[in-house]
Amino acid sequence: MRAHGRKYYVPARATVILEKQVITGSIVALVTPMHSGSLSIDWSSLEALIEWHIAEGTNAIVAVGTTGESATLSVSEHAKVIEFVVNKAAGRVAVIAGTGANATAEAIHLTETAKAIGADACLLVTPYYNKPTQNGLYQHFKAISEAVEIDQILYNVPGRTACDMLPETVIALSKLSNIVGIKEATGDLSRIPLLLKGCVDGFAVYSGDDATARELMQMGGHGDISVTANVAPKLMSELCAASMNGDIERANELDLLLAHLHSGLFVEANPIPVKWAISQMGMIENTLRLPMTSLSKEHFNTVSAAMHAAGAI
Numbered sequence: 001m002r003a004h005g006r007k008y009y010v011p012a013r014a015t016v017i018l019e020k021q022v023i024t025g026s027i028v029a030l031v032t033p034m035h036s037g038s039l040s041i042d043w044s045s046l047e048a049l050i051e052w053h054i055a056e057g058t059n060a061i062v063a064v065g066t067t068g069e070s071a072t073l074s075v076s077e078h079a080k081v082i083e084f085v086v087n088k089a090a091g092r093v094a095v096i097a098g099t100g101a102n103a104t105a106e107a108i109h110l111t112e113t114a115k116a117i118g119a120d121a122c123l124l125v126t127p128y129y130n131k132p133t134q135n136g137l138y139q140h141f142k143a144i145s146e147a148v149e150i151d152q153i154l155y156n157v158p159g160r161t162a163c164d165m166l167p168e169t170v171i172a173l174s175k176l177s178n179i180v181g182i183k184e185a186t187g188d189l190s191r192i193p194l195l196l197k198g199c200v201d202g203f204a205v206y207s208g209d210d211a212t213a214r215e216l217m218q219m220g221g222h223g224d225i226s227v228t229a230n231v232a233p234k235l236m237s238e239l240c241a242a243s244m245n246g247d248i249e250r251a252n253e254l255d256l257l258l259a260h261l262h263s264g265l266f267v268e269a270n271p272i273p274v275k276w277a278i279s280q281m282g283m284i285e286n287t288l289r290l291p292m293t294s295l296s297k298e299h300f301n302t303v304s305a306a307m308h309a310a311g312a313i
Contacts, residue, residue: 022180022204023094023121024222024244025059026237028229029067031271032081033284041077043084045284050088052283057237058093058229061085062123065098066160067227067271072289078110083117096225100125100155104140111148121151123183123225128161134169145176152178157185157208167194174199183208183225189215196220210262214255217243227270228261231277232310257310264306267299277303281313 030053033045053061063085064070064078073081082097089095097114099122101107111122126132127140145152154173158164164186171194173179182199184191185208195205196219204222207213213224217240229236235254242251265273272288276295279286280303286294295303307313 026240027060027225029062029065032068034287056233060094094120102127108147115150125155126163151180154182171198174203260306
């Protein structure tokens with residue numbers, strides 16, 4: 001839970017006192033590898049990805065977020081993947097469990113499960129399809145906060161949910177002690193100063209949009225919950241560190257290397273391109289569950305060129 005004196009990884013010019021470390025930096029929204037044919041979860045490849053990310057400097061892992069195909073995993077699989085990632089990470093990096101749902105009771109259940117498993121925090125997407133009001137959003141997240149004593153990170157991605165949580169709602173929710181941050185994935189940088197100024201002290205603002213993550217962090221944000229990090233974890237870790245430490249020249253240089261990946265990994269709906277990319281690196285099979293399908297051949301060259309530009313292949 002947030003407390004006075006809690007610290008995040010911040011630019012060197014800032015001074016705060018460490019009490020409890022806030023999750024910051026490059027946070028990979030990890031894919032969920034699957035076997036072709038059976039479509040079952042590929043546990044050995046998942047373990048290899050976890051070890052690779054830790055070795056490459058990824059600061060934290062999101063298990064079963066949007067990129068992890070939460071929409072097509074059963075509740076049982078959802079819990080098993082979170083537990084597997086928690087056990088294999090073994091405290092070396094923080095694990096954030098994706099536990100959002102469009103029914104408040106289901107989100108509470110998933111969040112309770114993640115806490116029991118040992119996740120460090122939960123990532124809760126805004127309810128999708130229902131299109132609740134701003135008051136409905138506030139009451140939804142307040143109910144989860146009151147029901148489960150675990151750090152909770154809000155997730156606003158209206159491009160996928162048809163639901164936009166406005167800054168004033170986030171500011172109100174930031175006053176709840178175990179709502180500790182937001183993944184803001186609109187790409188609208190005009191919101192960031194409002195959040196940084198309006199939310200309570202110690203509330204973390206993360207990018208959920210790789211293309212604008214550098215700018216968000218240079219404005220005072222606290223990290224990037226990243227799709228690009230699946231393909232180029234070392235560069236993303238370095239980019240986040242440079243951006244947050246005020247090394248503008250290095251951050252800009254790294255972001256330029258990654259720019260084509262930031263766009264190329266979204267030529268079709270996430271995680272279609274990123275799974276294809278990781279399969280080209282020989283780390284997973286290019287397997288998704290319906291209604292998600294494999295990357296269209298017309299996009300192969302675009303994604304491949306982006307990977308070459310970033311030195312991923």
